[in-house]
Amino acid sequence: MTALVCTALGAVLLPAAAQAADPPLRDLAAAKGVYIGNAVAGGKLSGNTQYAALAGGQFNSLTPENAMKWGSVEPTRGSFNWAEADQIVAFAQAHNQQVRGHTLVWHSQNPSWLTNGGFGATELRGILQQHIATEVGRYQGKIYAWDVLNELFNEDGTYRSSPWYGTLGAGFVADSLTWAHQADPAAKLYINDYNVEGLGTKSDALYNLVRSLKAQGAPIDGVGFQAHFVLGQVPSTLQANLQRFADLGVDVAVTELDVRMQTPSTQAKLAQQATDYGTVVKACLAVTRCRGITGWDVSDADSWVPSVFSGYGAATLYDENYQPKPAVRTVATALGGTPGGGTASPSPSATATPSPTATPTPTATSTPPPGGAGCSAAYTVPNQWNTGFSGSVTVSCPAGASLSNWHLDWNFTAGQQLTQAWSAVCTQTGTHVSCANAAWNGAVGPGGSVTLGFNGTWSGSNPPPVVTLS
Secondary structure, three states: OOOEEEEOOOOOOOOHHHOOOEOOHHHHHHHOOOEEEEEEOHHHHHHOHHHHHHHHHHOOEEEEOOOOOHHHHOOEOOEOOOHHHHHHHHHHHHOOOEEEEEEEEOOOOOOHHHHOOOOOHHHHHHHHHHHHHHHHHHOOOOOOEEEEEEOOEOOOOOEOOOHHHHHHOOHHHHHHHHHHHHHOOOOEEEEEEOOOOOOOHHHHHHHHHHHHHHHHOOOOOEEEEOOEEEOOOOOOOHHHHHHHHHOOOOEEEEEEEEEEEEOOOOHHHHHHHHHHHHHHHHHHHOOOOEEEEEEOOOEOOOOOHHHHOOOEEOOOOEOOOOOEOHHHHHHHHHOOOOOOOOEOOOOOOOOOOOOOOOOOOOOOOOOOOOEOOOEEEEEEEEEEEOOEEEEEEEEEOOOOOOEOOOEEEEEOOOOOEEEEEEOEEEEEEOOEEEEEEOOOOOOEOOOOEEEEEEEEEOEOEOOOOOOEEO
């Protein structure tokens, strides 16, 4: 059987000055057990090669910026336009990325037939149920999480005026979650809002709602914190606030992060922006149930900020020429990268990151013999679905032991096939899999670890193999 070669090393798309030992942000995030994503537009994915290279190479999660909103997908009652949404989902699948669906129920960007329809409660409830069932059902198994409800509250913690609240009352919240769950039981269901990142009146209202939904048994899985920040104004209570929501038994995520400044930018402003981005990433990593961070727009050339906030801009990780700003280095360092280094951007076809489109299935164990100077390897399968799975192997060294490079071997005894790997160079011949460190992660220091990841297929059973470290 011809050996299958899977490598994380591909064509580097960033300029030489930005290159160093670090892998892309998506690989650093995956090694930390979180995702890092961005909002995208379908037209730019197909029409701008720099945009597409960053979207596919640096991020392991995509959020359709507008393509899944009601006004985009159902501009006429009962007539759906899925073209851009389908394009984004296909791009994500091709680049081994997860998708966050955004958004099903919102007061804004609704079609005129809906906002001006004058529907009574019974008819409006039926329209809402049908829309959710249709959209979520179309992408069943392809969407990791849905922002089911978006921006429910005013700044004083009261419900925002909307067609839903005004006609259906607060019960539309639990109903919407229930209908989304019925359409795709595996998808994680979120409520998403802004100006709720720190402790305060509005975040208290959201907290009380989530607590009430949990008490009712409504299918609420997570809370999204948009995080549209002004330079130097990340709330000091961000981590504490994320934690209190997590303590309710829900996941949390930063869903629309950007940090705007008065333009033009300066080195001092960019340095503060980098600090702000780093603060957000560190706060997420400090909360066990924080699943990831999504930025809002790939570069300053694509940002919504200048058109909404006069005199402000430069809010994203990449400048108008798609070059990394200091914030990229700070985010990479917060995710475990090398201080002072840079992030390489591999070709989308060369790098893959797990796409948790189904409920994680902990089907693997960690039973390797010791290797090196007391170092060991642990094999896990965090995600498994239908006939596919994503797995990882973590190489760890105790205090007093280290490796300068590493090599792993195992046998898939049930016919599993490796399809892609990242953060390692892997081959499979027959049942035997062999993985060696990539150029940048061979060294494992005392008390340190590195993680490689892979996707594979299985049929019948997917037992964990015994991994040998040498």
